[in-house]
Amino acid sequence: MKFFIVSKGDTKSNALKDKMMNYMVDMGMTPDEKTPEIVISVGGDGTLLQAFHSYQHLMDHTAFVGVHTGHLGFYADWLPHEVERLIISIQNDEFQVIEYPLLETIVRYGAAGTETRYLALNEATLRTNNGTTLVMDVDIRNQHFERFRGDGLCISTPSGSTAYNKALGGALIHPSLEAIQITEIASINNRVFRTVGSPLVLPKHHTCHVNPVNSEIYNLTIDHINLVHKGVKSIQFRVADEKIRFARFRPFPFWRRVHDSFISAE
Template sequence: MRYNIVSKGDHKSNSIKENMETQMQNTEMIKDTETPEIVISVGGDGTLLEAFHKYSYRLAETAFVGVHTGHLGFYADWLPHESDKLIEEIIDGEYDVIKYPLIDITVNYNDEKNPSQHIALNEATMKTEDNTTLVADVSLRGKHFERFRGDGLCISTPSGSTAYNKALGGALIHPSLRAIQLTEIASINNRVFRTVGSPLVLPAHHYCLITPVDQRTIMTSIDHVTTKHHNVKSIEYKVAKEEIRFARFRPFPFWKRVHDSFISDGRDD
């Protein structure tokens, strides 16, 4: 099996990476940084996001697994002291593949510039460059839904619903549901201006088109990368055809991850 290990870069993560690669020696495992069948992320959820974007061109062939060197993360099944056991499991080659939905993002421009295509594992946000009020028309399935006024909009995946979306008051969605969630960022609601004021959960056969009313520069944040866009006509968000594949060697239910991250104090109930 072809593999690669992506480290956060700190001493602890690098040490674990080196130990894992040593264990891989003299086995049938082959290190391959270009076309790995399995990618091991050592660090935090941010490290796995970086690994995901690095290999986003081969999501159908590559599975991901995480070793978390900080606190427990949503994308990491393994803790540092379990890394030796993980390598044994990988060498055995027996694991289940769990698939999570992604967001497909298309930025359309008013000039002749070709649309830019992006993909997100956690979320994508849309704001103005100078953090002034974003005024944009929101359409669902080609039908105008509302005119939004506020700081911005966040579109999240089910797995990403536990991140920025949760901080905005969005719902937590199980990743088995192929959906995206649209959540407002500090919307303006009064007698003159009105939005729905609640997160919207859209199924895979729906799409969301957001059209800025004026021509201010738009800032998009896609997972960990922020980009400035000029002359934006509209941005379309929908459930991507691609999915991320996780290598699952043991059960780790989504709701247990939620419990351990937000409710558990580290003691047995």
């Protein structure tokens, strides 16, 4: 089994990474940073997002598992005192691979018809670079839906629906559903300007395009990565063909994660 461990970088996470690395090597597993079969993130959900973006080109080859050294996360299943059990399970191939949908974002530019493609595990957000009102024509399935005016738009995956999308009042969507969700960020609604005012859930076969009304420089975040774009002609959002693969060693139902993260006082 070829593996690699990504650490949050704090003292606790680094020490646990070193402990796991030594244990796994002693058990005959092979460290491989370039083409690992399994990637272990040690830290929190942010660390797993970092690992995903480092290995998104290996989606068909690599499975991810998270060990959390802080608060319980949606992607980090294991506690530090459980890592020996985890490593033995990896050694014995005692895990099931489950897949979650990803968000594909394609930015198209006016100049020379060029484009840039991104994958997101949680969400993409779109705002203007200078803090002015974002004005975008929103098309769904190549039909004009609305002209959005507001602070921005958040487009999330089902697993990312519990993150920024939830803070915006979006719905929580089970990751077994191949869908994306479009949620408004402080939209302007009055007698002159109107938006739908509710989150939209699009199935896999539906595509959303947002087209700039004004010539602006835009901030596009892909998960934790902030990108600046200018000369944008349109931005396309859809469910990606790729999926992230998680190594699941024990049941940890999505709704239980929701309960433990947002409801349980224990």
